[in-house]
Amino acid sequence: MSKKRHEELKKIIAKHDYNYYVLDRPEIEDYDYDKLYAELVELEKADKSLDLSDSPSQRVGGKPLDIFEKAPHRLPMLSLANSYSPEDIFDFDERVRKFLKTDKQIEYLCELKFDGLSMELIYENGQFTRALTRGDGTVGEDVTHNIKTIRSIPLKLGMKKPPSLLEVRGEVLIFKQDFAKLNETQQENGQQTFANPRNAAAGTVRQLDPRIAASRPLRFLGYALGATEGLTFTTQYEIEEYFAEHGIPTAINMDKELVAICKGPEEVVEYYHRVEKLRPSLPFDIDGIVIKVNSLHTQDDLGLVARSPRWATAAKFKPQQAETLIENIHVQVGRTGALTPVAIMKPVKVGGVTVTNATLHNQDEINRKDVRIGDTVIIQRAGDVIPEVVSVVMEKRPKNSKAFLIPSECPACGSPVVKVEGEVVTRCVNPLCIAMVKESLKHFVARRAMNIDKVGDRLIETLVDHKLLKSFSDFYRLKKEDILSLDRQGEKSAENVIKSIENSKKPGLGRFIFALGIRFVGEQTAKHLADHFGTIERFLQATDEDLLQVPEIGPKVLKTIRDWISNPILVQEVHDMLKLGVTISGPARAQEGSLSGKSFLITGTLPVKRDDAKDLIEKNGGKILGSVSAKLNYLVVGDDPGSKVEKAQSLGVTIISWEELQKLIG
Incomplete structure (x- = not known):
């Protein structure tokens, strides 16, 4: 009985992993998934005879490795010729037709050139057995223990008669949004941040400790075939369709328009x-596109040139970089005391966005790149999102320039700063540091926290400077007269501020916990805590055993939560807010609901506030996505919608109005 249930659970969890990590269309809530996973683990503990080779429990990361073994590829992993001009595409086509001695039109498969780490996955009789890096093309590093932790990769192919051998080639990468969160976590933990998503992915894959890989948001997208037995294809596109149909993530899974014939x-x-x-x-x-002759028979006819296929090429995009001047370096103090140097630059456009500053992360990073005030630098947007300094143009450096050092005293409160052993971040450890207080208060009022929308950063700084605000509960003690006592505050604006504070008094539990600013507790973790505990009182009384039952809570996060709820001053803050009229409702996300398993995105102006609309969707089991993609089920459109509508139409996403959303909810 336990064996039958174990096999059943493995299949159910693998299906939900695929829906979540590949399609981004979860069919069940996290709580229900966690119950299934816990049942699986209990079965495996009780019965040592169960087959764990394809169990989801094996993804958590095993013991650290001493060194990576090397193994040969059955077929060489070739590299592509590159160009940076679309005109070269015509030259490539001419070379192909000339070699084939034909004037007929050639059919090409065109796809994205992912900026990640090349990888080969090996399946034997449907079972994932090994992962190899490209290496030198003929021999790669065995990184199976790390790649096994990637939840989007099936450990067993979902087919009745799998081929005896299937080698899937593709790219390991980290998505932009995940990269930004990863760097925030690295910074928060006092660890080195990554320059870009590719470096982060490559560095993670080559970690000797698989537990590190398991903790990072690696993804895999397949696009090519290595050696195989028992399979035949006629076109390149058929190969990728086969991958997509049998649970191997590809660009086709995400959006068929990303791959074109x-x-x-x-x-x-x-x-x-x-x-x-x-x-x-x-x-x-991505850094360009890849062009392949679609016919596999024609690929064989074309063969190779040195170590590159004659039948394929890459057309790269020009780097999104620009040159500008660093006018100053300002050291910011975050809400956890981390000192972050930020380059203040002469405004410049990079990839269509005007950039005025870029983080320099920490002293080690400044030293490595030797960045100084007055330097002319090359900048780019890491992951097309985060501005970063790539290098210094040394020949333009002023003669009187001096190396920049982070001050030994906090620039906000004057307290000595420390660099904790094992961390790269310098921190102010004064809990009453004015900058830390201000940043904590700014986080508290944020849109996805307490959403006190009429209280901006500048007003918070002014209120703190005037000794009218020093804690969360002080927001609910403010009177209209306090606001009017400040410069440039009129009757109407003061009324709006007080009304905004009053409107924030009924937050969901997840929002409230997130607003408290507990270290390592992000919005998602706060929702997990809310779903688990249900009330603020139960959360404040949580034991270590209680907390460890919550998804995404490990020893490190547990310690920061334990420190917070064990601090009588902080707990009193919560009680003070409750006495001042704050009423906290239960979890925002319903375990079940009319929108369960469906994803939504909002564009345009709705009859209600956008955050209220998002909360309504979540309360009824729906999930909010950040952008339009093939994974989106519904685009909710209000007045004056943006370009999202056109993209949604091109992808076949269902477009609904606010009224139609309400009908779906029933």
Whole structure:
């Protein structure tokens, strides 16, 4: 009985992993998933005879490795010739036709050139057995223990008669949004931040400790075939369709429009320009497109040139970089005391966005790049999102320049700063530091926290400076007269501030916990805590055993929560807010609801506030996505919608009005 249930659970969890990590269309809530997973683990503990080779429990990361073993590829992993001009596409097509001695139009498969780490996954009789890096093309590093932790990769192929051998080649990468969160976590933990998503992915894959890989948001997208037994294909596109149909993530899973069959070089160039425009909105980094002759028979006829296929090429995009001047370096103090140097630059456009500053992360990073005030630098947007300094133009450096050092005293409160052993971040450890207080209060009023929308950063700084605000509960003690006593505050604006504070008094529990600013407790973790405990009282009384039952809570997060709820001053703050009229409702996300398993995005102006609309969707089991993609089920459209509508139409996403959303909810 336990064996039958174990096999059943493995299949159910694998299906939900695929829906969540590949399609981004979860069918069950986290709580229900966690119950299934816990049942699986209990079965495996009780019965040591169960087959764990394809169990989801094996993804958590095993013991650290001493060194990576090397293994040969059955077929070489070839590299592509590159160009940076769409005109070169015509030259490539001419070379192909000349070699084939034909004037006929060639059919090409065109796809994205992912900016990640090349990887080969090996399946034997449907079972994932090994993962190899490209290495030198003939021999790669065995990184199976790390790649096994990627939840989007099936450990067992979902088919009745799998091939005896299937080698899937593709790219390991980190999506832009995940990269930004990863760097925030690294910064928060006092660890080195990553320059870009590719470096983060490559560094993670080569970690000797698989537990580190398991903790990072790696993804895999397949696009090519290695050696195989028992399978035949006629086109390149058939290969990728086969991957997508059998649980191996590809760009086709995400959006069929990202892969195109083009007839002749003119259509390829059109695809190149279309993808170049689409590039900033993609959830992952690309640096160009890949062009392959679609016919596998024709690929064989074309063969190789040295170590590159004659039948494929890459057309890269020009780097989104610019040159500018660093006018100053300002050291900011965050709400956890981290000192972050920020380069203040002469405004410059990079990838269509005006950039005025870029984080320099920490002293080690400044030293490594030797960045100084007055330097002319090359900047780019890491992951097309975060501005970063790439390098210094040394020949333009002023003669009197001096190396920059983070001060030994906090620039906000004057307290000595420390650099904790094992961390790269310098911190102010004064809990009453004025900058830390201000940043905590700014976090508290944020849109996805308490949403006190009429209280901005400048007003918070002014209120703190005038000794009218020093804690969360002080917001609910403010009177209209306090606001009017400040410069440039009129009757109407004062009324709006007080009304905004009053409107914030009924937060959901997840919002409230997130607003408290507990270290390592982000919005998602706060929702998990709310779903688990249900009330603020139960949360404040949580034991270590209680907390460890919550998804995403490990020893490190447990310690910060334990420190917070064990601090009588902080707990008193919560009680003071409750006495001052704050009423906290239960979890925002319903375990079940009329919108369960469906994803939504809102564009335009609705009859209600957008955050209220999002909360309504979540309360009825729906999930909010950040952008339009093939994974989106519904785009909710209000007045004056943006370009999201056109993209949703092109992807076949269902477009509904506010009234239609309410009908769905019933």
